[in-house]
Every structure is written in C-alpha cells, then in structure tokens.
Amino acid sequence: MVPHLITALNGPINELEARILESMPAIERWFRLEWMEHTPPFYTAVDVRNAGFKLAPVDTNLFPTGFNHLTPEMLPLAVQAAMAAIEKICPEAKNLLLVPESHLRSNSFYLTHVQRLVQIFGQAGLNVRLGTLDPAVKEPLTLSLHDGSELTIEPLLRTRGRLGLKNFDPCTILLNNDLSEGVPKVLEGLHEQYLLPPLHAGWSVRRKSKHFQSYEEVAKKFAKLLGMDPWLINPMFGQCGQVDFDDPAGLDCVQSNVDALLTKIRRKHKEYGINDKPFVVIKSDKGSAGQGLMTVRDAKDLDDVNRRTRSKLSLLPAGEAVTEVIIQEGVPTYERVHEAVAEPVVTMIDRYVVGGYYRVHAERGIDENLNTPGSSYVPLAFAESHHLPRLGEKPGASAPNRFYMYGVIGRLAMLAASYELEATDPDAEVYE
Amino acid sequence: MVPHLITALNGPINELEARILESMPAIERWFRLEWMEHTPPFYTAVDVRNAGFKLAPVDTNLFPTGFNHLTPEMLPLAVQAAMAAIEKICPEAKNLLLVPESHLRSNSFYLTHVQRLVQIFGQAGLNVRLGTLDPAVKEPLTLSLHDGSELTIEPLLRTRGRLGLKNFDPCTILLNNDLSEGVPKVLEGLHEQYLLPPLHAGWSVRRKSKHFQSYEEVAKKFAKLLGMDPWLINPMFGQCGQVDFDDPAGLDCVQSNVDALLTKIRRKHKEYGINDKPFVVIKSDKGSAGQGLMTVRDAKDLDDVNRRTRSKLSLLPAGEAVTEVIIQEGVPTYERVHEAVAEPVVTMIDRYVVGGYYRVHAERGIDENLNTPGSSYVPLAFAESHHLPRLGEKPGASAPNRFYMYGVIGRLAMLAASYELEATDPDAEVYE
Numbered sequence: 001m002v003p004h005l006i007t008a009l010n011g012p013i014n015e016l017e018a019r020i021l022e023s024m025p026a027i028e029r030w031f032r033l034e035w036m037e038h039t040p041p042f043y044t045a046v047d048v049r050n051a052g053f054k055l056a057p058v059d060t061n062l063f064p065t066g067f068n069h070l071t072p073e074m075l076p077l078a079v080q081a082a083m084a085a086i087e088k089i090c091p092e093a094k095n096l097l098l099v100p101e102s103h104l105r106s107n108s109f110y111l112t113h114v115q116r117l118v119q120i121f122g123q124a125g126l127n128v129r130l131g132t133l134d135p136a137v138k139e140p141l142t143l144s145l146h147d148g149s150e151l152t153i154e155p156l157l158r159t160r161g162r163l164g165l166k167n168f169d170p171c172t173i174l175l176n177n178d179l180s181e182g183v184p185k186v187l188e189g190l191h192e193q194y195l196l197p198p199l200h201a202g203w204s205v206r207r208k209s210k211h212f213q214s215y216e217e218v219a220k221k222f223a224k225l226l227g228m229d230p231w232l233i234n235p236m237f238g239q240c241g242q243v244d245f246d247d248p249a250g251l252d253c254v255q256s257n258v259d260a261l262l263t264k265i266r267r268k269h270k271e272y273g274i275n276d277k278p279f280v281v282i283k284s285d286k287g288s289a290g291q292g293l294m295t296v297r298d299a300k301d302l303d304d305v306n307r308r309t310r311s312k313l314s315l316l317p318a319g320e321a322v323t324e325v326i327i328q329e330g331v332p333t334y335e336r337v338h339e340a341v342a343e344p345v346v347t348m349i350d351r352y353v354v355g356g357y358y359r360v361h362a363e364r365g366i367d368e369n370l371n372t373p374g375s376s377y378v379p380l381a382f383a384e385s386h387h388l389p390r391l392g393e394k395p396g397a398s399a400p401n402r403f404y405m406y407g408v409i410g411r412l413a414m415l416a417a418s419y420e421l422e423a424t425d426p427d428a429e430v431y432e
Numbered sequence: 433m434v435p436h437l438i439t440a441l442n443g444p445i446n447e448l449e450a451r452i453l454e455s456m457p458a459i460e461r462w463f464r465l466e467w468m469e470h471t472p473p474f475y476t477a478v479d480v481r482n483a484g485f486k487l488a489p490v491d492t493n494l495f496p497t498g499f500n501h502l503t504p505e506m507l508p509l510a511v512q513a514a515m516a517a518i519e520k521i522c523p524e525a526k527n528l529l530l531v532p533e534s535h536l537r538s539n540s541f542y543l544t545h546v547q548r549l550v551q552i553f554g555q556a557g558l559n560v561r562l563g564t565l566d567p568a569v570k571e572p573l574t575l576s577l578h579d580g581s582e583l584t585i586e587p588l589l590r591t592r593g594r595l596g597l598k599n600f601d602p603c604t605i606l607l608n609n610d611l612s613e614g615v616p617k618v619l620e621g622l623h624e625q626y627l628l629p630p631l632h633a634g635w636s637v638r639r640k641s642k643h644f645q646s647y648e649e650v651a652k653k654f655a656k657l658l659g660m661d662p663w664l665i666n667p668m669f670g671q672c673g674q675v676d677f678d679d680p681a682g683l684d685c686v687q688s689n690v691d692a693l694l695t696k697i698r699r700k701h702k703e704y705g706i707n708d709k710p711f712v713v714i715k716s717d718k719g720s721a722g723q724g725l726m727t728v729r730d731a732k733d734l735d736d737v738n739r740r741t742r743s744k745l746s747l748l749p750a751g752e753a754v755t756e757v758i759i760q761e762g763v764p765t766y767e768r769v770h771e772a773v774a775e776p777v778v779t780m781i782d783r784y785v786v787g788g789y790y791r792v793h794a795e796r797g798i799d800e801n802l803n804t805p806g807s808s809y810v811p812l813a814f815a816e817s818h819h820l821p822r823l824g825e826k827p828g829a830s831a832p833n834r835f836y837m838y839g840v841i842g843r844l845a846m847l848a849a850s851y852e853l854e855a856t857d858p859d860a861e862v863y864e
Contacts (some may be wrong), residue, residue, distance in 0.1 A: 025526070028515070028557020032523045077508055080784055083460070084516055091464045094457070125460020352512055 013052050015277070016077035016233070019226055030137065030225055030410060031351070035227070040351040042085060042174065042196040046410040047359070048344045049331040053274045056235040056331045057413035060211055062201045063178040064347060066357060068112040068121070069377040074355035076393050077121065082124035086172070089194050093171035096122040096126040097164060099187075100176045102134040104143065105152060117176065131156040131165050133177060133184050147406050161192040166170040172196060178203045182285075200424050201417075207285045208326045209239040210424060215416035218229075222412055231268055233409060236261060237328040239285060245323070251302055254282060257327040259299040265329055276332060279367055285324035295330060330382070331366075332366040333363055337350075337378050341366050344403075346410025355379075445484050446667070447826050450657055452837050462657055463783070463843060468857040472605065472783040474517060474628040477841040479803070480776045481763040485706045487837070488667045488763045489845035491803070492643055495610040496779060499548040500541060506787035510749040512779035514556035518604070520782075525603035527595060528558040531619075532568040534610045536585060540623045543577055549608065550583070552781075563588040563597050565609060565616050566623065567856040593624040604628060611636045612718075633849075634645065639717045641758045642856060643672040647848035654844055660710055663700055665841060666698050668806060669692060671717060677755075683734055686714060689759040691731040697761055708764065711799055716757035727762060764798040769810050773798050776835075778842025785839040787811075815860070 017297065020027065045064030046057045098121070100114045101107075118128045130153045140154045154165045157247060163186065164170055172194040176188075179202025187199060199205065216234055223230035238257035242249040258280050265278035282294045296302065331345045340362040347355045358378040363368040422428065452459065459760065477496030478489045518525060530553070532546045533539075550560045561586045564573075572586045584644045586597045595605055596616065604626040607619075611634025619631060631637065648666055655662035670689035676682040689713050696711035728734065765775045772794040779787045790810040793802040854860065 025554060025557050025559050027553075029524075029526055032515075032557060035519070036523050073505055077512060080509060080512055083464075083784070087464055087467070094461055107763075122457065124459075125457050125464060127457050135459050352515070409573055 013055055016406050017401055020408055021401055023226055034415055035351050041417050044348045045414040046346045048406050048409050049333040051332045052328045052334045053272055054232055054331055055409055056233055057409055058086050060417050063176050065113050067116040069357035069379050070355040071379040078349055079123045079352040081352040081354050083121050085350035086124055090171040093166055095170040096121050097170035097173045098128055098130050102132060108146055109171045111395045115145060115151055127163055129168050133189055158186050163190055200426055203286055203423055208270045209285050211420045212420035215413060218412050218416045223266050235329040235331055236264055237326055240325045243325050244299045254325055255299050255302050258296055261327055279330035281328050281330045283324045283326050301354055330367055343370055344406050346406055348414055367376060445487055449837050452840055453833055455658055466847055467783050472846060473849050476780045476846045478778045478845040480778060480841050481765040481836050482767050483764045484539055484766045485704055486664055487841055488665055489841060492845045492849050494629045495608050497545050500544040501789035501811050502741040503811040508624045510552045510781055510786040511555045511700060513784040513786050514552050517782035518556055522603040526559055527602040528553050528560045529602035529605045530560055531563050531564050534564060546658050547583055557740060561597055561600050566845055571859055588618055590618050595622055632858055633853055635718055641717050645850035650844050650848045667761040667763055668696055670760055672757045675757050685732050686757055687734050690728055692757055711762035713760050713762045715758050717758045762799055775802055776838050778838055780846055
C-alpha cells in the first residue's frame with residue numbers, strides 16, 4: 001500500500017528527503033553515537049505530520065498501541081528488535097509480565113494489539129502473561145478475540161519487593177498502560193525487577209512541553225549535522241503553567257503565547273514563501289494523545305472560548321478547573337490515503353524502527369487531530385521500505401525514500417524521549 | 433515459495449519440530465545465555481539437510497555468499513542485524529572496508545552478492561568500499577552488474593599497523609574471502625583495526641573436524657535441554673590425520689573409520705526403524721564446501737578408490753599427495769523444490785537469522801553434494817516465516833514451523849563455530 005503523495009509535496013521536504021538520503025551513513029552513525037550515551041525507551045510510537053514544507057513529530061507515545069496495524073511482514077523485525085532489547089535488560093529472563101490498559105474487555109482492537117505484543121515477546125523467547133491493574137479482576141479471566149483465539153488476564157500479585165501473578169515471577173514488567181490516572185500503589189517500589197517503561201514515563205508525570213523541549217535540542221543537533229534549518233523538522237511551542245479556566249483572566253497567558261507563536265510562524269512562512277495560513281494547536285500539557293486539542297488561527301478566537309463551556313473546550317481533565325497548557329505550532333498533514341487525510345505513525349522497539357502505519361480520518365481536516373473516534377488504520381509497507389531507500393530516485397516520488405525519512409524523524413522523537421526521561425528521572429541522583 | 437515437503441517427512445523430525453516449537457521460549461533463552469558467554473561470528477551461512485529421520489548441518493560457512501538469494505523482504509532484517517553487529521564492534525565507525533574474493537570479475541552472481549553486502553552495510557550506516565587481494569588490480573576498477581549498476585574495487589593500501597584504501601581508513605575490515613589459499617601478508621598484524629572474521633576463521637587454518645567436534649558439544653547441550661537424542665541433529669564423524677594417497681596403505685585409516693561409522697549408523701537406523709541405507713561422506717578436512725566430496729556406502733568401495741586416479745577422487749588439493757580427511761555420517765536431503773533435490777541454507781548476521789534459501793540441483797541425488805556447478809537457488813519466505821512459527825499446526829505441514837526449526841539448527845551450527853573459533857584462537861592466551 002503506497003500512499004497517495006499529493007503534488008503539493010514539492011516544497012522544502014523534497015530537499016530534506018534528498019539531503020537525508022545522501023547523508024544516510026552519517027545519520028546512522030550519529031544515532032549510533034547518541035545511543036552510546038543515551039538509553040532508548042523500550043518501545044515508542046511517534047505520530048509524524050508531513051506538511052510538504054515541514055515534517056515534524058506531533059506526539060510521542062511511550063506506551064504504544066497499534067501493533068495490530070503492523071503487517072505480518074513487519075513482525076520478524078519486531079521480534080528481532082525485541083530480542084535485542086531483552087538481551088540488554090535481562091538476558092537471563094524467562095518470564096515477562098505485560099500490564100495492559102485496564103479497560104481491556106471493551107476494546108477488541110486493543111485486544112488484538114495486546115495479542116500481537118504477546119506474540120512478539122513470546123517469539124523473542126519469553127513466557128508472556130498478562131496482569132491487570134483492574135481491581136475488579138480477582139480471578140483469571142479469559143477473553144475471546146475476533147479470530148477465535150483467547151487471552152487470559154490475571155490479577156496482579158504483590159509480594160514485598162516483587163510483582164507477579166500466581167506461580168509467575170517475572171524478571172521484567174512491561175507496561176502498556178500510560179498511567180494517565182496516576183501511579184497505582186502496586187507498581188511502586190519495585191526495585192528488584194525491571195519496570196519498563198519507568199513510572200515517570202507515565203502521563204501522570206510526563207509533560208508534553210518537556211518532551212518538545214528535548215526534541216528541540218535533538219532537532220538542533222541533527223540540523224547541525226545536516227546543515228539545515230531545524231525549523232523544518234521542529235514544531236515551535238510555548239507553554240503556560242497553571243491556567244485557571246474559571247478565571248476570566250485565566251486565558252491571558254494562552255492568548256499571548258498564541259499571538260507570539262503565530263507571529264513566529266508567519267515569519268518562517270514568509271522566509272520560505274509558504275502560502276498556508278499559520279495555526280497553532282492548544283493541548284493539555286499532560287495526558288495522552290488526542291485529549292484536549294484545539295486548533296486556533298487567531299488569538300482572538302480565544303475570546304469566544306472564554307464564553308464557551310469548559311466541556312466544549314474539553315481541554316480539562318474531568319472535574320478540574322485548572323490545567324497546564326502547551327501551545328504548539330500546527331503542522332498540517334498533506335498526505336492522503338485515497339481521499340482521507342492521513343498521518344504516518346512510526347513504531348519502534350528499542351532503537352529500531354519495526355514498522356509503521358497510516359492513521360486515516362475521512363471526516364477530519366488537514367489541520368485537525370486524527371487520533372479521534374472514526375479514525376482507521378492502514379498498514380504501511382514499512383518493512384520493505386524503511387530500510388531500503390533507493391538512492392537516485394526523484395525526491396518525493398519514492399515511497400521507500402519517504403518512509404526512510406519518516407523513520408529518521410520517528411527516531412529523533414524517540415531520542416528526545418530518551419533525553420526527556422533522563423532529565424525527569426526521580427532516581428537520577430542515585431547513579432551520579 | 434513454499435517448498436514441497438514430501439510425504440516421507442513423517443518420521444522423528446516431525447516430533448522434533450513439535451518439541452522445538454513447544455520449547456521456543458526455553459530455546460530462545462538458552463541461545464541468549466550462550467551468547468552472554470560466547471561471541472557469534474560476524475556472519476554465517478549454514479547448509480542444513482533434512483532426512484526426515486534426522487536434521488543436521490553439513491557445512492558452516494564463515495565467509496558466507498548468497499546474500500543475493502535473499503528476497504527484498506528479508507533485507508530489513510539483515511540491515512537491523514548489521515546495525516546491532518556494528519554497534520557492538522565499532523560503534524563510532526564511519527567506514528567499512530569489504531574484502532571480497534579475488535576472482536570477482538568472472539562471477540556475476542558473486543558480484544550481485546557483494547553489491548547486496550554493500551547495500552546492507554551502507555544502510556546500516558557505514559561508508560562501504562571494496563578492496564581486493566588481487567595484486568593485478570593496481571588502480572580502481574569499475575565492474576558493471578547485470579542490472580546496470582556498478583561496483584568499484586580498489587587496491588589495498590597497507591600503512592604500518594593499518595589497512596585501507598587511498599583516502600579511506602576503516603575501523604573494521606570485513607572479509608568475504610575464505611583465505612583458502614593462505615593468509616596474505618597484507619592482512620597480518622592488523623592490531624589497530626577490527627579484522628572480521630578473524631584470520632583463523634579462514635580455511636588455511638580451519639578444520640571441519642574441529643567444527644563438528646564443537647557442534648557435537650553444542651548438540652549434546654541442546655539435546656539435554658529438550659530431552660532428546662542428540663543424534664537426531666548431530667552428524668557423527670571420524671577423522672584421519674595425514675592421509676598419503678600415494679601410499680597403498682594410505683587409506684587404511686579412512687577405511688577403518690568408514691567401517692566403524694557405518695556400523696554406528698546401522699545401529700541408530702535399527703533403533704529408529706529407519707530403512708534408508710547408511711552412507712558416509714569423505715571430505716577434505718580443510719577447504720571450503722563442495723571440495724573433495726565422496727559418498728561411500730561400504731568400506732570395500734574404497735578398494736576401488738585406490739585403483740582410481742587421484743584426480744577422480746578429487747579429495748586432494750592440487751599438487752598435494754597428502755591431506756587430512758574427515759569421514760562424516762551422510763545425511764540425505766528429502767526436501768525437493770519442484771522435482772529437484774534441495775537443501776536449505778540458513779543465513780545469519782551476528783546472532784540473528786536474517787533469511788534463507790534453497791540450494792537446488794536437478795541432476796544430483798539425495799545423498800550427494802548439491803554445492804556444485806549446475807545448482808540453482810530459490811529464496812525462501814524465511815523472513816515472514818522464521819520468526820513466526822504457528823503453534824498448534826500439524827507437524828510437518830507448516831512452512832513457518834519448518835523454517836523456525838531450520839533457523840534453530842542454523843544457530844546451533846553458528847554457536848558451534850563460535851566455540852570452535854574460541855578454541856582455535858591463536859591470541860587466546862593473551863586474554864586469559
């Protein structure tokens with residue numbers, strides 16, 4: 001499945017693609033050196049948006065879902081990467097405890113994703129069992145999947161310093177639950193086992209602004225390597241600490257940030273002769289993708305917001321009047337699969353790109369969040385493509401070259417997440 | 433392309449396949465633990481033969497060829513494995529010097545193989561250039577490939593402790609030349625660079641008997657893990673030191689070994705109710721695959737040999753009357769692609785199976801060497817398959833399950849090569 005690359009993609013991105021391709025050995029070496037200094041997250045999924053004039057990550061998920069969207073051809077890469085990951089963490093491991101999201105039963109797509117993870121880590125050589133944070137599950141519970149197969153989820157069993165299941169003592173606990181509702185007690189103080197990703201990668205601790213601050217640092221380093229403007233791959237942003245949405249003056253900080261950011265984007269658009277109307281996206285600084293997104297083209301648009309209800313704005317966590325906010329440069333996505341707006345999602349295990357897919361939404365615009373109900377997914381032929389760029393092809397015309405570039409951007413965001421997790425590690429002093 | 437698995441494959445191998453599949457996590461963990469203690473060869477290709485009643489490696493190539501037989505779908509796995517390999521050896525590397533066979537010009541298949549290696553290591557992030565041991569090449573020489581692309585081979589440049597090309601100083605030198613004609617001076621004493629595989633992996637030093645001695649050790653360990661008879665995966669062998677083919681008594685040692693081995697095989701066949709007539713294969717203990725093979729069903733057959741000319745026997749290196757000999761249990765291959773006799777070749781980079789293919793020979797019997805002029809090659813859908821065994825499928829009926837088993841046997845032979853290289857390392861004392 002090769003996406004339809006619309007003709008508008010003739011701008012600076014094609015130059016970027018050409019430069020990335022010709023610099024491939026230097027880029028791969030640069031990543032190699034970075035990974036000598038920094039530890040990649042266990043697994044990562046990065047949403048990338050290609051505006052033709054700009055290519056940037058807009059969300060970096062450290063508890064990735066969507067492994068069900070990878071094609072079977074991509075699975076061997078995932079298994080091989082999983083082998084490499086385990087080897088580094090706990091080579092003597094026999095058992096892996098996977099802790100999925102708690103609302104497992106109601107989501108058959110997510111169940112298929114979990115099944116895929118079980119398959120990947122099973123084939124990498126681990127006995128994989130599922131433990132749930134849902135306190136309602138007190139006995140092993142068998143769930144049926146669409147294809148007739150079954151998954152069993154079991155209640156967690158905490159004993160002093162260790163977490164496991166009945167008759168199951170894992171070396172590593174792999175979270176596929178983004179902890180947006182806080183860190184459960186049962187996961188605290190597990191110093192005898194590997195808990196991955198670490199607790200501070202959960203959305204109760206993580207902040208988007210911290211991530212994009214790290215990404216900016218990474219983008220600047222990378223841009224220097226390639227001799228290019230980091231703006232081409234870096235979405236600019238501003239942030240506001242505690243915004244009180246009940247206070248009429250609460251949005252002042254947001255409004256002035258929106259204004260300043262739009263001015264900066266306009267300047268950049270002028271520099272590159274881009275005719276697109278600039279826009280910014282306001283997001284809650286915490287919480288997983290898709291939560292509380294609002295597209296703004298003019299700071300005055302926010303006057304209206306003050307008059308709307310909070311629930312409509314939906315920027316706020318339920319029951320809260322105050323939240324932290326990030327204001328980010330909007331990156332439209334000009335890729336389409338058939339007629340629907342599409343954005344690529346790059347999936348990684350350890351430092352390796354293991355696949356990707358398009359998130360497609362027929363009812364959304366090019367400047368809107370696609371990670372909402374109604375979206376669908378199209379697997380990409382990433383496996384054959386990401387690793388096999390074709391030098392000498394016309395920029396913008398070759399899917400393998402395009403996917404290689406997406407893989408580079410995905411890895412830059414993953415590296416940023418690594419920087420971010422190091423900077424926010426509560427136990428960091430211990431090792432210094 | 434799924435090979436035609438003939439119905440005769442209903443014997444103990446199907447039980448072995450079932451046991452290997454159900455033990456997958458234990459097997460993968462066992463390999464993981466072995467690789468903590470031992471270093472895998474940089475790359476390896478293993479010829480495997482499936483007799484239905486027995487599955488065994490018959491040749492382990494540490495300077496593998498045939499990367500041109502891997503399907504494009506397998507390449508990403510190779511690139512990922514190459515990345516992992518480089519990272520361990522020389523993470524800061526920019527340059528890789530590849531030293532191919534010297535008779536490059538006359539073999540277009542081999543040229544395509546070399547091009548594939550250049551592609552894999554290029555995409556893993558290295559500047560790859562080719563240096564030749566051929567003293568006739570004094571200037572860079574550009575060779576054209578069938579697909580219109582080109583490869584440039586350059587004369588090697590030796591400066592004190594380092595080897596390179598003009599304006600090219602590599603961190604690692606990768607040999608794809610089996611050194612069967614001896615170690616050239618230009619490769620000696622390169623202590624500042626990584627020379628891989630090491631010189632003692634070349635056929636001027638290596639002995640098949642050492643390899644199969646290590647393989648026997650590995651097979652016994654593995655068989656213990658699975659609770660099975662190691663004979664099911666281990667070809668028995670005997671060896672004779674210097675055999676003088678000019679001396680009428682020269683073949684005495686060979687003859688008595690053949691006799692003893694045939695008796696042992698008969699006993700095993702009886703134990704398992706196998707009706708196949710036992711045979712042994714006599715090979716030169718050194719030299720690459722295919723050189724000097726002779727199939728013998730009865731020790732008396734050798735009486736005839738004494739009467740034949742040496743050239744007919746072709747066991748001897750040109751111009752030599754004396755050679756070392758290994759006498760190995762013959763393993764027939766019962767796999768066929770269409771009507772032709774076929775044997776799988778498992779290809780690995782670092783510790784990872786990255787693909788495989790069938791070596792097919794329409795004019796050879798099931799008990800003969802297929803690695804001879806006239807053989808052809810059929811890529812296997814190994815990439816999708818090796819990592820994706822399907823539990824619950826009927827043994828012998830599922831290609832993925834069969835290929836997973838071949839991948840296990842290939843890795844056992846690779847592990848044996850690792851043991852072998854440690855035992856034969858001339859510099860080993862230095863590190864003790």
